[in-house]
Each structure stands twice: as structure tokens, then as C-alpha cells.
Amino acid sequence: MPEDPQVTSPPPGPSERPEGGLEPRKVTDAKELRALAHPLRLRLLEELVVNDPATDTATATELAERVGESPANCSWHLRQLAKYGYIEEAPGGVGRERRWRAVLEMRDLDSTDQDIKYSMAADAVYNMLINHEVQQLRQSTAWRSSEPSEWRDAYGSTTGIAWCTAAELRAINDEIFQLLGRYFSRLTDPSSRPDGARLVRFVSWGIPARPYERDTSATDARPSDTKENDDA
Numbered sequence: 001m002p003e004d005p006q007v008t009s010p011p012p013g014p015s016e017r018p019e020g021g022l023e024p025r026k027v028t029d030a031k032e033l034r035a036l037a038h039p040l041r042l043r044l045l046e047e048l049v050v051n052d053p054a055t056d057t058a059t060a061t062e063l064a065e066r067v068g069e070s071p072a073n074c075s076w077h078l079r080q081l082a083k084y085g086y087i088e089e090a091p092g093g094v095g096r097e098r099r100w101r102a103v104l105e106m107r108d109l110d111s112t113d114q115d116i117k118y119s120m121a122a123d124a125v126y127n128m129l130i131n132h133e134v135q136q137l138r139q140s141t142a143w144r145s146s147e148p149s150e151w152r153d154a155y156g157s158t159t160g161i162a163w164c165t166a167a168e169l170r171a172i173n174d175e176i177f178q179l180l181g182r183y184f185s186r187l188t189d190p191s192s193r194p195d196g197a198r199l200v201r202f203v204s205w206g207i208p209a210r211p212y213e214r215d216t217s218a219t220d221a222r223p224s225d226t227k228e229n230d231d232a
């Protein structure tokens with residue numbers, strides 16, 4: 001999965017520390033992954049991120065009103081997110097009513113060399129996140145026509161296909177990660193945001209277009225060819 005600097009659970013980061021000192025934390029516990037693989041937990045986390053992750057905090061009751069679930073159900077799922085470090089308790093809670101905020105941290109979900117349980121959990125999270133982002137893209141068409149012209153002109157999506165080596169594919173993915181990483185600090189530092197800046201979603205992936213097939217042309221000579229060569 002290519003480098004996509006999502007706040008919640010980004011995929012594998014580059015092999016070297018990217019520009020700006022941004023380095024994902026490698027996730028090795030399948031339970032941490034499974035904690036995110038739940039639709040309501042993703043919605044709760046989304047609510048704490050999309051308003052302003054640097055300043056937005058909310059209680060279970062407030063979030064329940066936003067997502068249309070019961071406070072008790074939201075409270076339980078929030079505690080699960082907190083247990084595995086996706087959110088944390090924020091100041092300002094009253095009595096037993098906790099306030100929560102998102103933990104803005106890059107996570108490396110690379111399943112290479114991991115056991116089957118981890119790989120299955122990583123695949124589940126990856127598929128859920130991609131489906132979620134595609135849904136958000138579709139929903140954005142509902143308000144695109146009402147955007148100011150400068151923002152309509154700024155909208156963009158890119159699709160393409162090209163012949164690349166594995167090293168070139170990795171370099172492209174790393175370059176995209178580094179490009180977006182330069183803006184990541186603005187999530188936690190409102191003072192660094194230019195006037196007129198808005199929260200924008202980015203999704204990127206670079207993957208082989210077909211499953212890998214080993215080239216056997218050099219080792220699949222016909223027996224008759226071999227015999228003829230021996231006779232020669």
C-alpha cells in the first residue's frame with residue numbers, strides 16, 4: 001500500500017526518514033489494527049479529525065449526536081480506540097464525561113514478513129479505509145457545484161498507467177509521501193496554516209496492474225531444441 005499520510009492509519013512509509021522529519025511508527029500488533037476495523041470507530045475518529053484535529057474535542061454524548069448512535073455505544077467504542085492509541089483523553093471533561101481528541105500519528109501498516117493474523121487484519125483495515133475514502137469522494141460531488149470558483153478549479157484527480165521497475169514504483173510512492181508530508185504539521189499547528197486554507201483529503205496508491213508472473217522463457221526450452229543443439 002503506497003505512502004498515504006492519513007491521520008488514522010496510513011500505510012507503509014519510506015525506507016528512509018522523509019523530508020521534514022516525518023516518520024511513521026511501525027504497527028506490529030494485529031489487535032491494534034483490528035481496533036480500527038469497525039465502521040463506527042472509523043466514523044468516530046473521522047468526526048474528531050475532519051473539523052479541526054488540532055482543536056476539536058468531544059464527549060461520547062456529543063459524538064453520539066453527530067453519528068446517530070447511543071452515547072453508551074459510542075463511549076465503549078471510544079475506549080477501544082483510546083486503548084490502542086488512536087485517540088486520547090483531552091482536558092475539559094466534567095465529572096465522568098470524558099472529552100476525547102484524535103492522536104495525530106503516522107502508522108506503518110506494512111504486512112510484509114508478518115504472520116497471517118496480522119496480514120488479515122491489515123487487509124481488513126486497508127479495504128475499509130479505501131472504501132471510506134471512495135465514499136467521501138462520491139459525497140463531495142453533492143457540494144462541488146456550490147464551491148467558489150477557485151476551489152472548483154483546484155479540485156483534481158489523476159489516473160494513469162505506466163511501465164515501472166519495482167525500484168521506480170517505490171520511488172514514486174515515496175515521493176508522493178514526502179510531498180504530502182510537508183503539509184502534515186499543519187494538522188497540529190493552526191498557526192502554520194495560510195489564510196483561506198481548508199482541510200483537504202488525499203488518497204494515493206501505486207500498484208502493479210496485474211499479478212506477478214515469473215519469466216520462464218529462458219528455462220522452458222523444448223526438448224527437441226535441446227537435442228538438436230547437442231547433436232550440433
